[in-house]
Amino acid sequence: xxxxxxxxxxxxxxxxxxxxxxxxxxxxxxxxxxxxxxxxxxxxxxxxxxxxxxxxxxxxxxxxxxxxxxxxxxxxxxxxxxxxxxxxxxxxxxxxxxxxxxxxxxxxxxxxxxxxxxxxxxxxxxxxxxxxxxxxxxxxxxxxxxxxxxxxxxxxxxxxxxxxxxxxxxxxxxxxxxxxxxxxxxxxxxxxxxxxxxxxxxxxxxxxxxxxxxxxxxxxxxxxxxxxxxxxxxxxxxxxxxxxxxxxxxxxxxxxxxxxxxxxxxxxxxxxxxxxx
Numbered sequence: 125x126x127x128x129x130x131x132x133x134x135x136x137x138x139x140x141x142x143x144x145x146x147x148x149x150x151x152x153x154x155x156x157x158x159x160x161x162x163x164x165x166x167x168x169x170x171x172x173x174x175x176x177x178x179x180x181x182x183x184x185x186x187x188x189x190x191x192x193x194x195x196x197x198x199x200x201x202x203x204x205x206x207x208x209x210x211x212x213x214x215x216x217x218x219x220x221x222x223x224x225x226x227x228x229x230x231x232x233x234x235x236x237x238x239x240x241x242x243x244x245x246x247x248x249x250x251x252x253x254x255x256x257x258x259x260x261x262x263x264x265x266x267x268x269x270x271x272x273x274x275x276x277x278x279x280x281x282x283x284x285x286x287x288x289x290x291x292x293x294x295x296x297x298x299x300x301x302x303x304x305x306x307x308x309x310x311x312x313x314x315x316x317x318x319x320x321x322x323x324x325x326x327x328x329x330x331x332x333x334x335x336x337x338x339x340x341x342x343x344x345x346x347x348x349x350x351x352x353x354x355x356x357x358x359x360x361x362x363x364x365x366x367x368x369x370x371x372x373x374x375x376x377x378x379x380x381x382x383x384x385x386x387x388x389x390x391x392x393x394x395x396x397x398x399x400x401x
Contacts (some may be wrong), residue, residue: 205254217269218367218391219251228271231397232284234325235275235350235361245272245360248392269390270324270364277359279350281306281325285343286365286396288313292340293323296377302326302362303354306335306347307382309368312396319367321396322382326362327355337378365393 204214220226228244237243249257249268258268283293290311297307305326311318329351341347352359366388368377376387 205250205257215250215269216385216389217250218389218395220248220392220394224394225399226394228394230399231394232400233273233397234281234284234347234363235273235279238275241274243273243275245274247271248394250390251392270326270362271393273361273363275350275359275361277329277349277351281328281347281350281361283308283341283343283345283347284398286310286312286321286323287398288396290318292342293345295335295337295339295341296322297337297379297382298331298335299380300354301380301383302364304328304330304348304351306331308341308347309377310396320372321391322366322368322377322388324362324364324366324383326364327351327353327358327360329353363393365391365396367391 204212207213225231228247233243235243246258246268248271285293290313293308293310295306296309297305299305301307302324303326305324305328307325308323310321310323312321325347327350328348331348332346335341335347350359350361355362366383368388369386372387376382376384381387
């Protein structure tokens with residue numbers, strides 16, 4: 125049973141008068157608990173009232189569909205989350221294909237694994253229900269459309285061609301986006317046709333010297349250096365993959381408009397990253 129459906133069932137039983145101990149003892153239902161550690165020591169499991177989901181130690185409302193049930197409201201939480209502003213945001217996004225490995229260690233990345241350390245800080249989670257997404261105390265972090273890779277400051281970031289890529293990639297943006305950011309465009313052969321993707325490399329200490337939009341860059345090309353620009357004190361590489369819409373023009377892919385929903389759709393990077401050799 126999907127976690128959201130199980131959560132809705134748990135809430136409906138609570139509303140009907142079932143006790144918390146009865147719910148925990150039942151193999152048919154799941155109480156709503158946080159499945160990921162938060163940034164705060166006050167992270168508490170919570171059984172929230174109807175129409176709400178847990179955020180660290182409190183419950184936050186989720187939008188109910190007009191005339192809908194509690195289950196409808198909970199189902200609406202899939203592919204969306206509560207923003208730090210308090211607004212509810214629903215994403216159009218492309219989840220991981222079931223034929224692609226779930227383990228991030230199965231893939232190649234633009235930076236090497238740190239010696240004796242953990243490469244992955246946080247992964248793509250926009251396809252998870254709100255309560256299971258990357259979160260921080262009092263919504264200091266919300267769902268994530270890319271992956272954060274831990275590395276030491278100044279580590280070289282080098283281009284990795286995407287699965288099925290045709291020819292070299294093209295640099296389409298160098299500038300301020302997620303701090304210092306480089307964006308490359310890749311043409312990929314998939315499902316009997318070619319499709320374009322863009323890859324964002326964010327929070328760089330600096331881009332590679334002389335890198336500029338319009339340049340063609342081969343596999344292994346130096347794109348920049350790991351840093352914490354736009355994320356002071358948290359040195360890491362933000363890697364984000366977006367599928368370019370068929371209606372996007374070349375001018376749409378110049379500048380910060382590349383991340384606009386009308387231009388590209390955020391995509392689970394495991395769909396197109398090459399497998400580790």
